[in-house]
Amino acid sequence: xxxxxxxxxxxxxxxxxxxxxxxxxxxxxxxxxxxxxxxxxxxxxxxxxxxxxxxxxxxxxxxxxxxxxxxxxxxxxxxxxxxxxxxxxxxxxxxxxxxxxxxxxxxxxxxxxxxxxxxxxxxxxxxxxxxxxxxxxxxxxxxxxxxxxxxxxxxxx
Numbered sequence: 060x061x062x063x064x065x066x067x068x069x070x071x072x073x074x075x076x077x078x079x080x081x082x083x084x085x086x087x088x089x090x091x092x093x094x095x096x097x098x099x100x101x102x103x104x105x106x107x108x109x110x111x112x113x114x115x116x117x118x119x120x121x122x123x124x125x126x127x128x129x130x131x132x133x134x135x136x137x138x139x140x141x142x143x144x145x146x147x148x149x150x151x152x153x154x155x156x157x158x159x160x161x162x163x164x165x166x167x168x169x170x171x172x173x174x175x176x177x178x179x180x181x182x183x184x185x186x187x188x189x190x191x192x193x194x195x196x197x198x199x200x201x202x203x204x205x206x207x208x209x210x211x212x213x214x215x216x
Contacts (some may be wrong), residue, residue: 065091107165113187115171116157118149123179130177134158137170164189 067075079090121127134141142159149155160167167187175183 107168109164109189109191110162111160111164111167111187111189113160113167113171113185114157115160115174115183115185116155117174117180117183118153118155119177119180120152121154122152126177126179130156130174130180133170133173133177137166140167140170 075090076087079087082090084090084093119126119130134144140160140162142161144156144158147155147157160170164187168185171183171185174180
């Protein structure tokens with residue numbers, strides 16, 4: 060571990076100590092380490108290279124003509140990125156969907172953009188977290204085309 064010394068004026072140090080205490084940090088060092096981790100992750104998340112896990116949450120008006128069908132079609136077209144979706148009825152007209160995603164950052168962002176661009180979708184927000192290959196050098200996610208393998212499909216009838 061390396062030791063780093065920083066200087067803060069008294070008012071900034073007091074404000075930082077209050078925030079650190081409110082968030083439950085046991086020391087300034089742990090709070091600073093967490094800030095550094097967040098800054099590094101935010102910088103890494105800005106590129107479209109690499110893979111990620113993400114959550115896309117959005118509110119939509121299910122009364123908008125064909126919107127629910129279009130959202131379902133978009134989801135099916137990107138089934139390899141979608142891990143799970145939670146659907147919540149907010150009122151008579153609006154639903155909240157929260158979709159867990161995993162895959163190439165560029166593809167995850169493109170899917171989020173496509174959903175948020177649909178007429179009737181409001182308040183869309185993507186929380187993306189870059190991921191690295193595991194200890195064996197294997198990617199945690201994989202992209203695939205449809206010529207490489209078969210999908211399990213329910214039998215008709």
